[in-house]
Amino acid sequence: MKKTGxxxxxxxxxxGGLIVFQQNFIEHRKRLLNTNPINYFVPSKVTGLVSLExxxxxxxxxxxxxxxxxxxxxxxxEKFKQNQADFIYQAADIIxxxxxxxxxxxxxxxMVLAWDFKEIDLANKLLLxxxxxxxxxxxxxYYLGFNYFYFLQDNENGSKYLMEAxxxxxxxxxxxxxxxxxxxxxxxxxPAIVFLMDLLKSTHASSSVIPLQKRLETLIILENLxxxxxxxxxxxxxxxxxxxxxxKKGFIDRIPDDPYGGKFxxxxxxxxxxxxxMIDK
Amino acid sequence: MAxxxxxxxxxxxxxDFKRKKIIAVNDVSxxxxxxxxxxxxxxxxxxxxxxxxMIQGFIRPDHGExxxxxxxxxxxxxxxxxxxxxxxxxxxxxxxxxxxxQFSAAASGIQKHIAEKQIDHLLNIVDxxxxxxxxxxxxxxxxxxxxxxxxxxxxxxxxxxxxxxMSGLDPPGRKMVIDLIKSLKEQGKTILFCSHILNxxxxxxxxxxxxxxxxxxxxxxSDEIVANSMEExxxxxxxxx
Amino acid sequence: xxxxxxxxxxxxxxEGARERAILGIGLFALxxxxxxxxxVNFFMRDLHKVAVDINLSAxxxxxxxxxxxxxxxxxxxxxxxxxxxxxxxxxxxxxxxIWGKYLGIMLIITxxxxxxxxxxxxxxxxxxxxxxxxxxxxxWMEFYKAVYASLLMFFLLNAIVIFFSTITTSSFLTLLFSxxxxxxxxxxxxxxxxxxxxxxxxxxxxxxxxxxIGIAQYILPNLSAFDLKVQASHAxxxxxxxxxxxxxxxxxxxxxxIFAATLIFNKRELM
Numbered sequence: 001m002k003k004t005g006x007x008x009x010x011x012x013x014x015x016g017g018l019i020v021f022q023q024n025f026i027e028h029r030k031r032l033l034n035t036n037p038i039n040y041f042v043p044s045k046v047t048g049l050v051s052l053e054x055x056x057x058x059x060x061x062x063x064x065x066x067x068x069x070x071x072x073x074x075x076x077x078e079k080f081k082q083n084q085a086d087f088i089y090q091a092a093d094i095i096x097x098x099x100x101x102x103x104x105x106x107x108x109x110x111m112v113l114a115w116d117f118k119e120i121d122l123a124n125k126l127l128l129x130x131x132x133x134x135x136x137x138x139x140x141x142y143y144l145g146f147n148y149f150y151f152l153q154d155n156e157n158g159s160k161y162l163m164e165a166x167x168x169x170x171x172x173x174x175x176x177x178x179x180x181x182x183x184x185x186x187x188x189x190x191p192a193i194v195f196l197m198d199l200l201k202s203t204h205a206s207s208s209v210i211p212l213q214k215r216l217e218t219l220i221i222l223e224n225l226x227x228x229x230x231x232x233x234x235x236x237x238x239x240x241x242x243x244x245x246x247x248k249k250g251f252i253d254r255i256p257d258d259p260y261g262g263k264f265x266x267x268x269x270x271x272x273x274x275x276x277x278m279i280d281k
Numbered sequence: 282m283a284x285x286x287x288x289x290x291x292x293x294x295x296x297d298f299k300r301k302k303i304i305a306v307n308d309v310s311x312x313x314x315x316x317x318x319x320x321x322x323x324x325x326x327x328x329x330x331x332x333x334x335m336i337q338g339f340i341r342p343d344h345g346e347x348x349x350x351x352x353x354x355x356x357x358x359x360x361x362x363x364x365x366x367x368x369x370x371x372x373x374x375x376x377x378x379x380x381x382x383q384f385s386a387a388a389s390g391i392q393k394h395i396a397e398k399q400i401d402h403l404l405n406i407v408d409x410x411x412x413x414x415x416x417x418x419x420x421x422x423x424x425x426x427x428x429x430x431x432x433x434x435x436x437x438x439x440x441x442x443x444x445x446x447m448s449g450l451d452p453p454g455r456k457m458v459i460d461l462i463k464s465l466k467e468q469g470k471t472i473l474f475c476s477h478i479l480n481x482x483x484x485x486x487x488x489x490x491x492x493x494x495x496x497x498x499x500x501x502x503s504d505e506i507v508a509n510s511m512e513e514x515x516x517x518x519x520x521x522x
Numbered sequence: 523x524x525x526x527x528x529x530x531x532x533x534x535x536x537e538g539a540r541e542r543a544i545l546g547i548g549l550f551a552l553x554x555x556x557x558x559x560x561x562v563n564f565f566m567r568d569l570h571k572v573a574v575d576i577n578l579s580a581x582x583x584x585x586x587x588x589x590x591x592x593x594x595x596x597x598x599x600x601x602x603x604x605x606x607x608x609x610x611x612x613x614x615x616x617x618x619x620i621w622g623k624y625l626g627i628m629l630i631i632t633x634x635x636x637x638x639x640x641x642x643x644x645x646x647x648x649x650x651x652x653x654x655x656x657x658x659x660x661x662w663m664e665f666y667k668a669v670y671a672s673l674l675m676f677f678l679l680n681a682i683v684i685f686f687s688t689i690t691t692s693s694f695l696t697l698l699f700s701x702x703x704x705x706x707x708x709x710x711x712x713x714x715x716x717x718x719x720x721x722x723x724x725x726x727x728x729x730x731x732x733x734x735i736g737i738a739q740y741i742l743p744n745l746s747a748f749d750l751k752v753q754a755s756h757a758x759x760x761x762x763x764x765x766x767x768x769x770x771x772x773x774x775x776x777x778x779x780i781f782a783a784t785l786i787f788n789k790r791e792l793m
Binding site for chain 2: 525526529530532533536537540541603604605607608609610611612613614615618791792793
């Protein structure tokens, strides 16, 4: 009885010691993980073979790995390094080699590559891959069209892909009109706003909704400022020298704050621009 | 009429690539007649179990011929009327003894209602009726041995092969087995009986074969064996006297 | 003959179904399915894909565990532990023994798959009810086709296990060969396709190795043909002719293996 009691005490002590050790060890581990450079992904030639018949779930796991990595950086407001664009492209490429229909992977890569890295060619490369497989999905040509229009200022291709998207089932009713508008409107935030509003409606995870809402808010401010600049020009037959002119003349109450912390600037070509470039600092 | 005929049976095998051939059975011929209890005795490795496995068709002789009820052991029907209790019965752990016996009866083509009666009868004889629904993994060695005896007898076999049937049994268990064997003989069954317990062999067998190093040394009739002298006879034969 | 095989099938089923390992395997699969409730929350849109991936993978993993830890026990260890004497001392031919065992194992796998499919259907229904909007691209028919295809794969894999059980001398070797064949069967198609594109030049493989791989693709069973999980997760329609094709492939290949196993086992000595 005495011996059993002693053994139980020893076990309790050891468990206590283990808990204390683990708490310290977790800190060491965190420090070690933080010093690691960006994680690597094993090429799909290997991953694919090693996954055997579990390619789907492995692609899910790799996607989670990628999204937590990216999310971690976003939460910590860390700046992405340019070489990380290649990594994100490769990671998404591997994930979509395992599951070529995996829309979340294509979308996340497109969002990050296009909006954060301005690597439109890489983003489009992935979307073109998605287009081969997701033949029923209007969203693929839709995003392609947007990238061409918004980032590459290539209205021709933008219009072409949006028209393709409009022919697929489930596409928004405004798409044909939007596609034709692209050839009319040169530089306008309108299509981007419509696009983002539609995107928000179909996004589930709150981690993705928040940045999209911020971007939409900024675009709406930019569009409104440009509309006020147009009104100013029509009334005064000249462009305002800067945005303060709009305030002085009563078109706006004050220059709005940039949700990204930058400053709104009026460019000579009547476009309103933000110094933050809509990138979180 | 001979029920089991062994003609010049030999069997050898290699334990591994390096060792030379081990001769397990060397030119053995014997006949086991209908209705007799035929005992086989010998030291460990004498070849008794090898002969039994050849009769069962688990292994094939290198030379010679075996017939069981005029059929070769390779013919599954040679086992239709044969019951076998191995030296160490291994049964499926997750089955109950009842399920095991039901399987044995079904496999031998016994109709269900006949089988149920026979199963009940046998389980009562070996005193396993109360535990018939218990899993075999919960059985002791003695209980497993008794289950094995039922397994060998459930389908009313004409030939019964018992390899060390007393193994693991307590004295009442051993008496039960001996009484069972005697009653089987009264029913006209043919019994091949291997045992190390020479007293039992002496008591119940009609004929006894002595084996040593794979060879059949001698076959005695029961009337040739003086009471309680089996051990002496056996040792003399083994030692070459 | 059929009745004898059925009695052995019943015996094998009872023995296998009562293995304690099955409880553990079932629990593991169910835990994996339950985990899907949490995991789907980490994804943006393709929730149907994730739910289907996890459920089908749980069923697949359970099937693998059953095959490698229960089926092998039912035959290979039957020989190791001499419980085979229990059956072969009865008027069973060696062929009847092999077929009876195979049928029993198939019954265990089918029963396990049925139970797991019901559980995963409930799991998906519950997730679907919570996140209906994100379940637009989901098809029960394609889901069940993927389960059926997986079942066919396991019929074939268990025939492989039985084949190796008859030629090897220990259950460990059976396990080793079976796992190796499974891995090779899952990867051979990809390797061949890779070599046919640019891989051979990239890897500078010798002609002999290429030929060997070319021959291997005809000998090894193409198990990846039965993997429809990715298609099911996106409700991509698999044609009925394809389903018939893999059914015949599984039946044909399994029959060849079982016949070969009976031929080998007829000659085998059970010391």
